[in-house]
Amino acid sequence: MHTRYILLLQEDMAVGGIHTATQTLANALRCAGQIPVALALRNTHIGALLRAVWRADIIVATNGFLPSYAAWLLGMLLRRPVVAWLHGPTQEVLEHAHASAAKRAWLRWLYRRLRWVVFVSAHTRDSFLEFTGGAAAGQRLEVIPNAHPDWQPAPMGASPQYLGFVGRLAPEKQPELLVQMLRLLPTTYRLCMVGDGPSQPALCAAGADLQQVGRLELRPFHLVQASVYAPWQVTVLASLYEGCPMAALESLAAGRPCVGLPIPALREMLGPDMPYALAHDCSAAALARAVQTVCAMPPEQLAHDMAQVLRRYSPERFSHNWQRVLQEAAC
Structure with missing residues (x-):
């Protein structure tokens, strides 16, 4: 060329x-x-x-x-x-x-x-x-x-049952559905949300009690590196639609599985190698069940399956x- x-x-x-x-x-x-x-x-x-x-x-x-x-x-x-x-x-x-x-x-x-x-x-x-x-x-x-970022996956020493989200806090990303999901999970689960956007005030109000007890943490968006994903065990997405979500690719490249709703873009990305990472429907309850499934899986299987996904990207x-x-x- x-x-x-x-x-x-x-x-x-x-x-x-x-x-x-x-x-x-x-x-x-x-x-x-x-x-x-x-x-x-x-x-x-x-x-x-x-x-x-x-x-x-x-x-x-x-x-x-x-x-x-x-x-x-x-x-x-x-x-x-x-x-x-x-x-x-x-x-x-x-x-x-x-x-x-x-x-x-x-x-x-x-x-x-x-x-x-x-x-x-x-x-x-x-x-x-x-x-x-x-x-x-x-x-x-x-x-x-x-393309996925060329990161070195972090060792699976993340805090168990610590979940993360990276993205714009906007209606199409449905951040409040993640708060509903968190309420359905055992109280040992925590969620860190990294992002800014128009849904932030409503999100703060919806999760105020969870923030007070330390189960929900909101952080402003900043330059994303592998270190952003490293502390948590699983990344969770609740988007209404996506094209080819970079947050999912970044999470996998950082060595952290990603769970999401069964929207077409995530079925295309995760379906062939990690079908268990997709909720059975678009409800908070289904998302919570998928999170618990992934958290309970052997790290060796997750690492193998994530590598298979990344090979296609x-x-x-x-x-x-x-x-x-x-x-x-x-x-």
Whole structure:
């Protein structure tokens, strides 16, 4: 692959799963001898943006909304190839946001004009196709799952029955369901939640008594390292929907199993090798039962099964597939 200037268009610099995945892509491209440059649309003057697009050989829109709008328009004006990168299931995201008919029509029109679209999971692709009514003529759709971080798993010396959560405290992540789950578990179980967001006040109110007795701990979001996951025994997710959740991959890479609701993205990720880590339904009671199942399993089996999952999300495969797509898109 020839050295190319690759512009990664972001909406803003907010930390989270998309930001982490974008950094991973930038690092992979840099290691492959490419020149990735990330620009946040909300923090970049129009003149600087146009100069960056003019220099670029290819534009990658790092999510399916504002960056994709801008990338498509700039690509048309300055004749640059564009790859849109979709991280979430379109149908579910728009339904949860109560998107208007006008916005849905605009997105349908735009998405069918994107020549290249990369999805983080097969479910994300399927949701896109359901929304658009099928792929447009000549459209290239590729599934490239996110890569797990290259961490050394911590020894299984975590505090027993100590659970953790990392993510945005927002309605789609259902953090209050985790508080309900904690109430259904024996009093020896504790939960540490790392994150910020609009659901934080309601979460504090719902779990005030649990905080007082030391069963619930709320920490602000910060740069995520393996050491964040190391203290607890299991990571728990309660999202309504996901694309390819980085929190799950980070947890497994840190040597900590992840339990979640049986949403399509987690069935795709955990189902083949860790089906026991999925709750039987989307209730707090089912999530609590899955947590107890995983906590009681032999560490050797968990380590084996987590390694099997991580093999399908390797940084090498991620880098190879992205380089292939960008090379083909640039031709």
